[in-house]
Amino acid sequence: MTSDYDYVIVGGGLAGASAVEGIRERDATGSILMIAEESHLPYDRPPLSKKLWFGKMQLEGIFLHDRSFYETHGVTLALGAAASRLDPAAKTITVAGGATYGYGKLLLATGCKPRKLDIPGGDLDGICYFRGLDDYLHTKGKAAEGKSAVVIGGGFIGSELAAALNINKLDVTMIFPGELLCDRVLPDYLARAVQQRYREKGVRILATDQPVSFGKDGDEFVTRTGKGETITSDIVIVGVGVVPELALAQSGGLETGNGIVVNEYLQTSSPDIYAAGDNAFFPYPVLGQAMRIEHWDHALTQGKWAGRNMAGAYEPYTHQPYFFSDLFEFGYEATGEVDSRLETFADWQKENDTGVVYYLRDGKVRGVMMCNVWNKVEAARELIRKRVTMTHGQLRGLIRGYR
Ligand SMILES: Cc1cc2nc3c(=O)[nH]c(=O)nc-3n(C[C@H](O)[C@H](O)[C@H](O)COP(=O)(O)OP(=O)(O)OC[C@H]3O[C@@H](n4cnc5c(N)ncnc54)[C@H](O)[C@@H]3O)c2cc1C
Numbered sequence: 219m220t221s222d223y224d225y226v227i228v229g230g231g232l233a234g235a236s237a238v239e240g241i242r243e244r245d246a247t248g249s250i251l252m253i254a255e256e257s258h259l260p261y262d263r264p265p266l267s268k269k270l271w272f273g274k275m276q277l278e279g280i281f282l283h284d285r286s287f288y289e290t291h292g293v294t295l296a297l298g299a300a301a302s303r304l305d306p307a308a309k310t311i312t313v314a315g316g317a318t319y320g321y322g323k324l325l326l327a328t329g330c331k332p333r334k335l336d337i338p339g340g341d342l343d344g345i346c347y348f349r350g351l352d353d354y355l356h357t358k359g360k361a362a363e364g365k366s367a368v369v370i371g372g373g374f375i376g377s378e379l380a381a382a383l384n385i386n387k388l389d390v391t392m393i394f395p396g397e398l399l400c401d402r403v404l405p406d407y408l409a410r411a412v413q414q415r416y417r418e419k420g421v422r423i424l425a426t427d428q429p430v431s432f433g434k435d436g437d438e439f440v441t442r443t444g445k446g447e448t449i450t451s452d453i454v455i456v457g458v459g460v461v462p463e464l465a466l467a468q469s470g471g472l473e474t475g476n477g478i479v480v481n482e483y484l485q486t487s488s489p490d491i492y493a494a495g496d497n498a499f500f501p502y503p504v505l506g507q508a509m510r511i512e513h514w515d516h517a518l519t520q521g522k523w524a525g526r527n528m529a530g531a532y533e534p535y536t537h538q539p540y541f542f543s544d545l546f547e548f549g550y551e552a553t554g555e556v557d558s559r560l561e562t563f564a565d566w567q568k569e570n571d572t573g574v575v576y577y578l579r580d581g582k583v584r585g586v587m588m589c590n591v592w593n594k595v596e597a598a599r600e601l602i603r604k605r606v607t608m609t610h611g612q613l614r615g616l617i618r619g620y621r
Pocket of ligand 1: 229544
């Protein structure tokens, strides 16, 4: 039997939950079904590698809404249910186990899943490919003062978790193939300074190395690396990037590439089906290119935007998302094309700590990172939008505010 809904949202993450708000801004009564693989109510992921570890937030605080929100907004929740098949011609979606639902408009907000390591022991029970609340609960349950952790990956997830575990007095070893942590985003000089800070805090860093196998010795994990290191630890966390969830979109024959391809209205190649958040490959007009973005503000805003468009708004997505991270005392907000391969100009108030890094192409600002400088995202967005050639002299002091 098929139940029909005006709107079906697949994915109970930030983009999915925001879509509910977007739909309800324009349609107070249309029926909504949310199909979500995780059994938790939608929650925020950033605190899983930050605030929850520092006592700055309690677990209850991560949920985007309580259950009554979904009741009062007329949302039927199918939690713990994975959608497995999509039929755009029949406008139906089928959940593993067999239930089939009809939709008027459909949103695929299925996010990303962690990239797995294809090495011996890569799928060993207890190795944590960190992404969700269950991974946090698992790791937190094992993390105690004096325990040891190996963190594979020098990107933001690995770096944030290594800092969190170090602050919780665990003995932490990081292993990653590059020379410097977070080096896809941080320019060389800044990545070097951040890495030095990690070392000073007591994090052992094995750069230009990678795991070749995981094993077990009693309760402990044994990690062997390409350069011949053997490290035993109570915990192994892997954060080596994510891949977009495309299987469902592909089951319905939708166009996919580095994400589910959408137009400026966030419609997929089947116009009644939308995609938003970490899984969407969308046109980013200010940067003049299509891209996929894995950040909180993007999922929040694009999810809501998709919801509004599903309910008839028909507005092109023009938001310029920002992102943020905290690496010990070094925190930042950034927007635009923050790619360390671009030319950079750093305008420091305190070197490699407080100031603004500009990312330029042909003299024009493409991205801005505000390091321990807050509430300046709008100024950075405007500068990127202007697309005018700027000299270092013109940039100095522009955003960090002594002009
Ligand atoms: C630990 C961590 C820390 C982060 N910190 C930051 C930060 O500091 N700053 C920042 O800007 N960003 C951060 N991010 C990124 C940010 O959280 C993501 O960009 C955001 O969560 C993406 O939201 P989403 O809804 O698109 O996808 P997700 O949050 O991945 O949600 C997608 C949901 O869909 C479900 N799903 C997938 N397939 C199906 C299916 N077939 N059927 C049903 N359900 C399905 C998944 O189970 C998942 O619950 C962090 C991410 C993580 C993991």
